[in-house]
Amino acid sequence: MKRIFTYATFVLLGATLVACATSAVTGRKYLKLVDSETINQQATLAYKEFLSDRNTKVVTGTAQATAVKRVGNNIAAATQRYLQQKGIADKYNFNWEFNLIQNDDVNAWCMPGGKVAVFTGILPISGTEGGLATIMGHEIAHALEEHSVAQVSNQMALQLGAQVLGAASQMSNNRGVAIVNQVYGIGAPLGMLKFSRNDELAADKAGLIIMAMAGYDPNDAVKFWERMAAAKSGNTPPEWLSTHPSDARRIAQIQALVPEAMKYYKK
Numbered sequence: 001m002k003r004i005f006t007y008a009t010f011v012l013l014g015a016t017l018v019a020c021a022t023s024a025v026t027g028r029k030y031l032k033l034v035d036s037e038t039i040n041q042q043a044t045l046a047y048k049e050f051l052s053d054r055n056t057k058v059v060t061g062t063a064q065a066t067a068v069k070r071v072g073n074n075i076a077a078a079t080q081r082y083l084q085q086k087g088i089a090d091k092y093n094f095n096w097e098f099n100l101i102q103n104d105d106v107n108a109w110c111m112p113g114g115k116v117a118v119f120t121g122i123l124p125i126s127g128t129e130g131g132l133a134t135i136m137g138h139e140i141a142h143a144l145e146e147h148s149v150a151q152v153s154n155q156m157a158l159q160l161g162a163q164v165l166g167a168a169s170q171m172s173n174n175r176g177v178a179i180v181n182q183v184y185g186i187g188a189p190l191g192m193l194k195f196s197r198n199d200e201l202a203a204d205k206a207g208l209i210i211m212a213m214a215g216y217d218p219n220d221a222v223k224f225w226e227r228m229a230a231a232k233s234g235n236t237p238p239e240w241l242s243t244h245p246s247d248a249r250r251i252a253q254i255q256a257l258v259p260e261a262m263k264y265y266k267k
Contacts, residue, residue: 050117145203218258229248
């Protein structure tokens with residue numbers, strides 16, 4: 001048993017070293033044991049199921065719905081330009097879709113592959129299109145930085161160990177796909193959007209850059225998060241109990257990052 005465990009440990013370590021990737025904007029290293037296209041396909045299924053659910057009401061034909069699509073498309077175009085400038089556009093396959101959802105929850109999210117939902121409950125806090133760009137830039141940054149790919153890869157490494165790593169890159173077996181479905185919560189897509197505090201802060205940084213490239217003032221991000229903090233009225237757990245950074249920490253980091261993001265800003 002000890003010999004088997006030792007062998008599995010070395011296989012797992014070797015696969016981890018080989019499968020280390022670098023994020024597009026922040027340059028963070030992350031574990032990548034699953035192909036991005038597989039993740040995108042699973043996320044697309046989840047998004048379709050979410051939109052077709054009888055409890056989901058997609059808002060169309062309103063000024064707010066139009067703004068969501070306009071801001072989303074602007075940020076998507078900026079993201080594509082950024083990837084082309086970096087010479088890595090061929091590594092990403094985004095099939096963008098933006099929808100406004102009638103829901104009082106203060107929420108928005110972007111699935112891998114560029115499937116975005118903005119809930120009407122967050123619009124009073126977003127206020128301006130700059131605030132909306134802050135929200136969508138942050139959520140799109142999660143997909144651009146492949147935080148979900150890293151999340152699935154970490155889960156696979158924990159649950160399946162060395163035995164599945166040889167097949168993880170192909171994801172052709174049912175167990176591998178089952179892990180993806182479990183982590184992403186097919187049929188319950190909000191379950192896949194819980195990232196670590198470090199991922200949240202990285203998405204803030206990447207989101208600032210791409211919203212600036214899309215023509216939105218990064219200073220609007222500070223104003224948005226200040227409004228978000230005020231709206232919570234102190235009803236938040238301590239940072240160490242949350243997957244999200246504290247409002248004070250988040251705002252402080254964004255303020256520090258604004259000068260760098262302004263280098264990309266063009267009206």
